[in-house]
Amino acid sequence: xxxxxxxxxxxxxxxxxxxxxxxxxxxxxxxxxxxxxxxxxxxxxxxxxxxxxxxxxxxxxxxxxxxxxxxxxxxxxxxxxxxxxxxxxxxxxxxxxxxxxxxxxxxxxxxxxxxxxxxxxxxxxxxxxxxxxxxxxxxxxxxxxxxxxxxxxxxxxxxxxxxxxxxxxxxxxxxxxxxxxxxxxxxxxxxxxxxxxxxxxxxxxxxxxxxxxxxxxxxxxxxxxxxxxxxxxxxxxxxxxxxxxxxxxxxxxxxxxxxxxxxxxxxxxxxxxxxxxxxxxxxxxxxxxxxxxxxxxxxxxxxxxxxxxxxxxxxxxxxxxxxxxxxxxxxxxxxxxxxxxxxxxxxxxxxxxxxxxxxxxxxxxxxxxxxxxxxxx
Numbered sequence: 001x002x003x004x005x006x007x008x009x010x011x012x013x014x015x016x017x018x019x020x021x022x023x024x025x026x027x028x029x030x031x032x033x034x035x036x037x038x039x040x041x042x043x044x045x046x047x048x049x050x051x052x053x054x055x056x057x058x059x060x061x062x063x064x065x066x067x068x069x070x071x072x073x074x075x076x077x078x079x080x081x082x083x084x085x086x087x088x089x090x091x092x093x094x095x096x097x098x099x100x101x102x103x104x105x106x107x108x109x110x111x112x113x114x115x116x117x118x119x120x121x122x123x124x125x126x127x128x129x130x131x132x133x134x135x136x137x138x139x140x141x142x143x144x145x146x147x148x149x150x151x152x153x154x155x156x157x158x159x160x161x162x163x164x165x166x167x168x169x170x171x172x173x174x175x176x177x178x179x180x181x182x183x184x185x186x187x188x189x190x191x192x193x194x195x196x197x198x199x200x201x202x203x204x205x206x207x208x209x210x211x212x213x214x215x216x217x218x219x220x221x222x223x224x225x226x227x228x229x230x231x232x233x234x235x236x237x238x239x240x241x242x243x244x245x246x247x248x249x250x251x252x253x254x255x256x257x258x259x260x261x262x263x264x265x266x267x268x269x270x271x272x273x274x275x276x277x278x279x280x281x282x283x284x285x286x287x288x289x290x291x292x293x294x295x296x297x298x299x300x301x302x303x304x305x306x307x308x309x310x311x312x313x314x315x316x317x318x319x320x321x322x323x324x325x326x327x328x329x330x331x332x333x334x335x336x337x338x339x340x341x342x343x344x345x346x347x348x349x350x351x352x353x354x355x356x357x358x359x360x361x362x363x364x365x366x367x368x369x370x371x372x373x374x375x376x377x
Contacts, residue, residue, distance in 0.1 A: 005031060005040075012064040012071070015270050016300050021071055023059040030059065030071060030084070044071060044084040044091065051078045051098040053090040061113035061125065061163060066300060074111045074124070081114055081124055095124060095135055095142060103129045103149055105141050113163035125164040130157070132164055170324030171266075171294075172209045179210045181330045184264075186212030189249050191242035191271075193219035215249040217241075246276050254280075254287055262289040264331060269320070270296040274309035281313045291318040292327060 006026035013020050020033040021043070030044035045056030061074035070085040072094065080096030096108035103109060109128025116122055120137035123145075131147030147158035178184050192200065194216040201214075254263065265280070265288065267273025274293050281288045291310070295301050301320075310318050321327060 009060050010062045012062045014064055014066065015272075016066060021062060021064055023062045023073065025058045025060060025076075028056045028058065030056070030062065030073060032086075043086055044073065049077070053092075056082075056091075061111075061115075063114055063116060065116070072114055072116070072122075074114045076110050076112055076127075079108050079110060079128075081108070081111060081122070094122065095133070095140055101128060105143065108133070108142075113161070115164055115166060117166055123164045123166070125161045127160050127162055130159060130161065132158070132161060172207050174324045174327045175210050176208070177329055178264075178331055184331070186210055187215065187253055188212050189215045189246055189253075190217075191245050192216050195219060215253075217245050243272050243276055246272075247279065250276075250280055254284055261287070263287055264290045264292070266292045266294070268294050268296050269301050269305075274306055277318075278309040278311070278313055281310070281317065285313075288317065289331075293318065293320045295320055295322045 005022065005024050007024060008022045008031075009025045010023045011020055018035055020035070022031050022033060023029075024031050027042075027046065028049045029042045029046035032041045032043045033039075034041070045054075045059065047055045049055065049057040051057065056073065056075050057077035059073050060076045063072040064070075065072060065083075068083075068085065070083050072081060072083050073091070075082050075091075075096075078096075078098050079101040080098055081094045082091035083094050084091040095106075096111065097106070100107060101109040108124065108126050111124050112127040113125030114122065122135040122137070124133045124135065124142070126133045126142075126147075129147075129149055130151045131144045131149050133142035134145045135142045147161065148156055150157065151159040153159065175186060179186060188204075190200075195218070197214060197216060200216075250265075257263075265273075265277045267277055277288075277291045277293070281291060291313075293306070306318075306320060
């Protein structure tokens with residue numbers, strides 16, 4: 001049983017270890033939850049509210065950076081964004097000035113949200129200034145990319161934005177292109193709870209993703225008690241449970257589909273998609289046409305990981321990418337298409353386009369942290 005959380009606001013996860021990090025705003029701290037050891041540990045703040053380097057004051061948004069093993073925290077009432085390396089007792093300031101609010105390019109006003117792109121650039125929901133600020137990697141001078149600085153309801157205005165997430169970097173357009181040119185069927189496979197189906201469907205419609213079958217997990221909330229609910233969420237997000245679910249769903253889809261149908265699998269480096277897809281490709285080599293893994297911030301993105309994940313899988317059957325523009329416009333009959341020849345003669349071999357299915361988990365990584373927060377409350 002876990003305890004010690006006063007007002008948990010946001011959650012992030014180390015995809016490599018399964019450890020969770022939760023901002024506890026009332027306790028002015030970040031708590032680490034280890035689902036294996038069943039322990040909680042304060043890893044940032046916890047020294048009372050204040051603007052000293054060993055303190056936080058009403059922290060909100062949080063982002064785990066696997067490249068540096070650190071947490072980036074929206075230190076809301078101190079009006080700055082800080083980086084806290086796991087194991088350290090103090091933080092360093094990335095943006096804003098401690099204890100000073102303002103609306104210039106170097107100041108923030110009660111920021112609530114923070115995230116990064118694959119290039120290390122930072123995006124901040126500058127709540128009190130009704131804007132979204134963009135900071136290039138390593139820079140402390142921001143640029144307003146959304147909002148006017150004045151609260152409003154117009155198309156160019158924001159009203160106290162409290163979170164920021166990157167869009168799908170062209171993934172919806174890529175799926176639409178494949179669906180249109182190759183007449184593909186699309187299956188969305190996710191380890192998210194099925195209770196969030198309607199929220200997910202609304203998100204997909206808004207982002208113009210094509211329709212397809214949904215395969216999600218049911219989260220049984222047997223107890224409304226907050227502590228029991230935390231335990232339930234922890235069990236739900238464990239790596240092994242998510243992995244088993246995705247493998248089971250994909251195998252069922254392959255089993256019930258026509259033997260002639262080929263599959264293209266699209267996933268993210270932020271979760272276990274490379275390992276899951278590699279296992280499927282080894283077991284069903286004739287059914288898997290291509291695997292695309294999108295490199296996302298926070299994922300374990302070194303080459304050795306992918307080489308291990310895709311061992312004994314033909315090298316021309318999998319590819320990593322950072323932007324959707326790197327994907328082929330068509331899956332067949334196009335100079336940028338997938339090479340069906342297996343690297344032999346370099347020609348594109350035609351197959352019936354309506355015999356292709358797309359299995360995708362890539363879009364869900366982007367909204368998973370938001371949805372877990374919604375589950376909790």
